[in-house]
Amino acid sequence: MNEKLPILNVHMLGDFSVMYGNQPISFGKNTTTKAMKLLQILLYHGEQGISREKLLNALYVREELADASNNLRVTVHRLKKIIVDAGLPADEYIHIKKGIYSWQAPMRVEVDVKRFVSLYKESKECTDKERKEELLTQVCQMYHGEFLPALSGEEWVLLESIQYKKIYSESLKELCESLMTKGEYEEVLALCESACRMYPFDEWQSVRIECFIRLKRFKEALKEYEDTAKLFFEELGITPSDRLLKQFDEMSNQMNHTNPREINEIKERLKEDSDRGGAYYCSLPSFRDSYRLVSRMLERNGQSAYLMLCSITDGKGHPMEKPEKLAVMAEELQNSIQHSLRRGDSFTKYSSSQYLILLTGTNKENCEMIFDRLRKYFSREHKSWGKNLEYFVSSIADVENPDSPIQFQKDKNVW
Template structure:
């Protein structure tokens, strides 16, 4: 490597791009070809490298090829030519040693995702509030979008994307807390704006509402709430969180709205001591609730359905990749919590399955409920729809042999 050459700067957040010194590097319009995927994988793994087997899986895992290894050799050869044709110095660029593929460039290479992780570790080790504030600002500014969004359907990208989003969300939350403590509300508003655009259903608007209220900009706060409520209803068919509705109640009282103008919203805010969304409980607690409901409906004939929501590999089979399953499972838990009513309860039955008790609904509505769950679950990654499947059965029929959901009575966990 020559330190005299310009730095190759690589951006993986918000889309793949690169610049050599001050000059943008164009590798072609299509960033999803096998050669371009190989380039992005090599740049991401850097000096550490990636094993040949893992590389083959990430490039050709879903494809049935007679000779994937030969395809990799051809793709690597094609990539070397693409790199040089893009205007970078003539060099080998791909180092293969003991089955490990590494990015090997003659110039220093900086990857935004690598710097992002370094900064997050610096934040954790920092005890000085002023320095921490500066580091958090750098992290939030560096995150210009999802990790490699063009490849969001690839499993390795999906897992890394969730990881980076979590770092960004935690950093932004801490940054906003520090800014609000200092009274820098305008600054907090500015940093929350990209998050509201990137993740409109994560309720970063709630932080903006707090800032508007602190600045006595109540009309702006109300507008922020109304836009968010409209978005949630039109896109997902649900309402904002209980916290955000409580914010609205505070705003409305200061703006002296007339009761008839906010009648429907105030009606929903009456029971403001009860947390909104479905009730998550442990498996033993859910089992007790299920048994109680089973007894109640024997007397009153109320309609209650049990839904089994499962995470699959996209082909109807159980998900067999632990990292990916963990990421999807965490998102599904949050989705069910957000999408269902207070009167519904749910639990995690297994690493890939959730049980949902739907009270006072009918079979037709169950499919609509699953559609809502699926929409919310895939709100940021449309390809995630393929990973969800469900079965539903009336609680009164679960014990029947023809029920799509049955419990093994010998299974001590149930």
């Protein structure tokens, strides 16, 4: 090894890239060719190497080749040329001995994954709290995302990726707990911001909310909660976890003693956009609360209100099974409801193909007219779409009745 040569830095967490000293090395835009897969495997296994059998399995397991070994020889030859053409010093690089393929470079090679694991192991053995925090911080800062994401479909990559994510999650959790005991909330906020970006459904938002609450920055805590609740429902169709709901209650309790001077600011936050017309769209949790409130009001004033369930079908009464078409139609249905109903009506998305509408101060006959108006607007540009829409309606008083056409299962998280 020539110590005078620059170091070859290889990054595999979050993306695959190679730096030779200060110079980025490009092996071409396509990182999923057989030659590029081979390069990444060899760099990952380094001088210890990988057996021919495992290499063939990693490269050709999904292909029926008459002579996979010959294909491997051709790929090795092609890769050697690619390496030199990319700007690295001329050398053999790929060493083959007794069926073991290894990476042998003239310069020192540093792979981020290896350093990542080494720091993690050192942190587990470290007994000095300050040094342990430093090591955990380095581990978290080194993790930029999934291991070799372009090859995430490969079984060996997936298995390794799971282990590295586990290391990151454990390290971040331990580091956040340590920092929060010292009141270093700003540092925790920054660390968890990256985690939320990479893994939005792992609920690192709850740690950020906790930090905002302890800093008494309740508006930021509330916004974090609202953004998270919206993300969970729109992407997964579920409401926030018990942990997030408890944090929301805690925020509400701590905001009870609001400074009177902040009342005008609160009123501005509560106000709806003045230019918003038509029916009011809200998240499912908000719609559920509106439904319950209207139910109570009807008990007192005797007025009527109806719940309408609009569903997109395949035109024959069956669920739409074409996801791309369904997404377009669902967006148009939301737009149609928004424009076809009154400002006093509210609605929400109940599933990927269904919307719930709360109609107040109307009767059952008018509900049919409302749906006809809605269907006409929905199919104004695509006449055939009219047959893809169907509805059920039930008075709020009858929704809990077993004979009602609209039923909500009690064990569903969404309702």
